[in-house]
């Protein structure tokens with residue numbers, strides 16, 4: 001088992017990573033005998049909830065089961081969950097457990113952040129994306145029709161328990177979407193890891209146990225370090241903002257497609273191709289780095305072009321709503337090298353125009 005820690009003083013918490021954790025009581029010791037409710041979706045309820053219920057002796061009426069999908073990450077669904085918690089008289093000493101992907105983790109964390117001004121929650125991520133990214137770091141949110149993750153809060157979990165066995169039931173398309181966020185870590189901050197992925201991508205896609213464990217541990221260590229340094233994504237542009245490589249373009253794609261057709265990781269994949277393309281047009285990276293990024297993303301079976309129907313103007317309008325906009329200026333995470341991302345508003349807008357025009361052509 002790998003364990004890493006997110007170092008946040010008295011709010012520090014462990015990330016446990018291994019196969020079979022849902023069957024092991026030890027990694028849930030932090031719950032002690034506190035009251036608990038679990039949030040999950042219908043897919044997980046069918047596939048993995050029974051094992052966890054047995055481990056935690058969790059009765060059915062302590063499990064809140066909602067439909068799967070990004071559309072559930074909504075204010076309406078959060079309100080229904082507040083109702084459910086209040087109806088059960090769930091008190092502040094309780095812990096909310098979230099079993100699922102980023103949707104369940106973001107939504108459950110958001111509810112935990114607001115309910116009675118904040119209760120504890122514990123993340124049990126079951127998608128690759130959630131295990132390498134969304135379950136760690138305390139960003140919680142719901143979507144607004146005008147933009148992704150627009151309503152949210154920072155609220156750190158008390159622990160993260162990532163059982164690698166859960167990935168075996170993940171639909172292949174969801175696995176590939178998670179690989180997008182894995183590639184992101186290499187591109188933004190670790191050239192050696194990017195090169196390692198070029199060698200081991202096929203093993204990762206085949207869920208080779210050793211390669212998968214190594215990948216997830218490496219990504220969690222990177223994320224834990226970044227979060228410890230810049231927990232709340234300092235507005236001036238702290239290191240955490242770099243985790244949004246590809247996301248400003250990607251969020252525009254997700255909003256354009258109504259959060260339904262494209263998976264988050266797929267949109268981010270195309271966004272990273274566009275960020276690399278823009279960086280190359282600016283002369284900040286050599287064209288061969290942009291090509292390597294595009295090739296690895298394509299090899300992972302991820303899209304490298306935005307959906308038909310998107311236009312340069314449409315992109316710009318949607319990107320203008322992004323949280324990375326400051327003082328009316330669009331800021332982008334771009335590359336100054338392989339593994340060397342920067343957040344900046346200081347770029348020639350003609351390069352962005354050229355990237356958008358080439359992408360939608």
Ligand SMILES: NC(=O)c1ccc[n+]([C@@H]2O[C@H](COP(=O)([O-])OP(=O)(O)OC[C@H]3O[C@@H](n4cnc5c(N)ncnc54)[C@H](O)[C@@H]3O)[C@@H](O)[C@H]2O)c1
Pocket residue numbers: 041042043044047068069070073100101102103104106126127128129130133134135136137138139140149166167168169170171174177264265
């Ligand atoms: N908080 C953060 O820092 C952060 C970071 C990255 C992404 N996110 C958010 O994460 C969300 C995407 O998360 P996701 O990609 O995990 O999607 P998801 O939560 O929608 O899960 C994807 C699908 O896979 C199913 N599923 C989950 N685990 C499964 C398993 N083990 N076996 C079979 N099916 C399973 C789910 O039911 C769902 O249908 C987005 O809303 C994104 O904004 C948040």
Ligand SMILES: [Zn+2]
Pocket residue numbers: 133181247264268
């Ligand atoms: Zn993401």
